[in-house]
Amino acid sequence: DAKTTQPPSMDCAEGRAANLPCNHSTISGNEYVYWYRQIHSQGPQYIIHGLKNNETNEMASLIITEDRKSSTLILPHATLRDTAVYYCIVRVANRDDKIIFGKGTRLHILP
């Protein structure tokens, strides 16, 4: 079973920042927080991952709390193309390790 808890759905206005929360209270010291998204039955798309420091790339920012029990994915300026299911995944950063997907958060970007 997935080790994370996410709200089933969220709305965000186009052009605003979308903040997607994730709880992972049982995360282990060697586990990373990964975020993927899936746009309408396409393949899951990697967004970002981090261990304990906040991370930013061209797609998003990842804010991890100091106790590492929760995190927030931030899409700074959401567009309609960001409408997708967003998955927060906790896993060891091991090339062999499978990804266990939960149900994710269905993010609706409203025009």
Add this chain to the structure above:
Amino acid sequence: EPEVTQTPSHQVTQMGQEVILRCVPISNHLYFYWYRQILGQKVEFLVSFYNNEISEKSEIFDDQFSVERPDGSNFTLKIRSTKLEDSAMYFCASASTDTQYFGPGTRLTVL
């Protein structure tokens, strides 16, 4: 930007027939995976593959399934005798470090 590609995009087959789903991983990646997603359900891990052998497989990956890397570029999933319940999206993924990148998927419809 390098991408994982999959063919065909849609495969329709009769129950009991064999199907081969093809994937071309990102060229310098050495770790390969298959996942599937039944309509409306979660993405599920099937199998991981490294150094020409299976690293891990799920309960779903029974004797009807096999994987192969027949040459330096392709990675295939074979279903020997398809069942109605094999109808799903099948996603290939590859990794060089700890991040998996997914292909667009093959929609398999078993009639």
